[in-house]
Amino acid sequence: MIIVWENDGQPFDQQKIEELGFRINTAKDLTGLPGTGDQQAYNFVGFLTNDENDMMAVFPKHFTVKDVEADSEFLFRVINKHRQRHPDCYLGDQYGNSFRSNYPFAAFFGIYDYYRRFGLYVEERSLVKAGVDGRISWKETIRRAGTYLAGGKVVMYPLYYKQKYVFSTFLTECMVFAINYTLDKFGSFLKLPQTGLTFPEFDYLRERRSVVERLLRLREQVFRDELLSLIDHLVIFYSLIREGGCYYWKCDTFSAVWEDMVSEYLRKYFCGVEQGHIVFNKERSWHLPFAKRKFYPNKAIEDQYIELDAYAAKGNSQYIFDAKYYTHIHGLDYKQLVYHLLLCEMREREMDGEVSYPVTLSALVLPGERRESRVHFEMDPRFNKTYGGMQILEEYLDIREVMNVYVNG
Numbered sequence: 001m002i003i004v005w006e007n008d009g010q011p012f013d014q015q016k017i018e019e020l021g022f023r024i025n026t027a028k029d030l031t032g033l034p035g036t037g038d039q040q041a042y043n044f045v046g047f048l049t050n051d052e053n054d055m056m057a058v059f060p061k062h063f064t065v066k067d068v069e070a071d072s073e074f075l076f077r078v079i080n081k082h083r084q085r086h087p088d089c090y091l092g093d094q095y096g097n098s099f100r101s102n103y104p105f106a107a108f109f110g111i112y113d114y115y116r117r118f119g120l121y122v123e124e125r126s127l128v129k130a131g132v133d134g135r136i137s138w139k140e141t142i143r144r145a146g147t148y149l150a151g152g153k154v155v156m157y158p159l160y161y162k163q164k165y166v167f168s169t170f171l172t173e174c175m176v177f178a179i180n181y182t183l184d185k186f187g188s189f190l191k192l193p194q195t196g197l198t199f200p201e202f203d204y205l206r207e208r209r210s211v212v213e214r215l216l217r218l219r220e221q222v223f224r225d226e227l228l229s230l231i232d233h234l235v236i237f238y239s240l241i242r243e244g245g246c247y248y249w250k251c252d253t254f255s256a257v258w259e260d261m262v263s264e265y266l267r268k269y270f271c272g273v274e275q276g277h278i279v280f281n282k283e284r285s286w287h288l289p290f291a292k293r294k295f296y297p298n299k300a301i302e303d304q305y306i307e308l309d310a311y312a313a314k315g316n317s318q319y320i321f322d323a324k325y326y327t328h329i330h331g332l333d334y335k336q337l338v339y340h341l342l343l344c345e346m347r348e349r350e351m352d353g354e355v356s357y358p359v360t361l362s363a364l365v366l367p368g369e370r371r372e373s374r375v376h377f378e379m380d381p382r383f384n385k386t387y388g389g390m391q392i393l394e395e396y397l398d399i400r401e402v403m404n405v406y407v408n409g
């Protein structure tokens with residue numbers, strides 16, 4: 001049951017949270033709140049549990065909670081979509097960098113992905129028996145049956161039949177325990193169907209060390225990629241799981257999720273800039289291929305580059321958008337200013353006379369509670385007449401709408 005919820009970037013009430021039994025790692029989960037001296041703010045998105053199995057949810061910046069249970073499931077679906085698109089951020093060498101937990105959720109997701117695609121792992125074995133229904137195995141009948149004369153003909157008896165049997169295995173029970181145990185504890189926001197099977201009698205939690213050893217031995221006998229992946233996820237799950245009630249599931253880099261969501265939203269609904277703000281329209285979108293893009297402007301050190309979060313070009317215009325996962329903007333965004341100045345006179349080749357894109361439109365795209373637009377920077381001609389008309393916009397998108405588009409299309 002979720003008993004308290006906050007927003008990333010909002011002030012942290014230490015006394016309140018400690019009285020409810022939730023443990024916050026102040027070194028990483030909190031950050032200084034600008035202009036408040038020692039006041040701290042939340043610095044993650046995700047969920048925590050206490051010893052009573054109550055749950056605390058921390059939602060993204062500017063996300064207005066309407067139904068805490070439904071919105072918690074919604075948030076999970078958003079992060080899970082990002083995990084599916086960018087598994088390298090959650091597993092392998094990056095395991096624990098973007099997604100942090102003392103419960104092996106990342107491994108659980110891998111196990112559940114296998115379950116969703118293939119079902120529980122089972123083995124089929126063929127058994128040959130006499131006098132049962134099934135398909136006659138003539139090879140075994142000829143080898144094992146007796147021969148008799150009947151009506152002047154040679155007959156064989158008994159006939160042997162082949163039948164296929166499905167056997168549950170050690171891997172089956174490992175999957176059942178991992179899925180059922182996790183959904184029993186965190187089903188309030190995971191909202192995934194269980195296996196429908198009862199817990200195995202073997203105590204997989206207390207005997208997790210021997211479970212890992214057996215899984216590693218089994219791995220040496222497996223060659224199918226999807227089965228190797230399942231075993232690897234099970235090994236991680238049983239290596240990291242522990243007994244106790246205080247768990248956490250935290251996304252430390254929701255900025256990466258925001259970048260992905262913004263690019264998706266721009267690709268679907270962007271249709272130009274009018275009267276100093278971006279225009280979105282579901283009916284007449286340009287469907288531009290907004291994506292990350294690298295440019296190499298330093299001739300002195302040619303492997304140095306700048307990378308834009310969302311870049312696209314159409315006709316004589318290029319669009320330089322940077323997704324900013326901020327609570328508020330404080331001061332001038334110098335990086336976006338430099339991006340604009342570096343690219344606004346870009347040419348495909350050094351000897352070309354005309355610039356590739358005479359019009360460069362630049363904007364910071366931020367989360368908001370509603371759609372808003374304002375000017376972030378406008379060049380004062382006293383400082384630079386060449387770029388006297390240059391503007392950088394601030395575009396605030398309704399974060400709930402962007403998340404919904406990302407998850408549901």
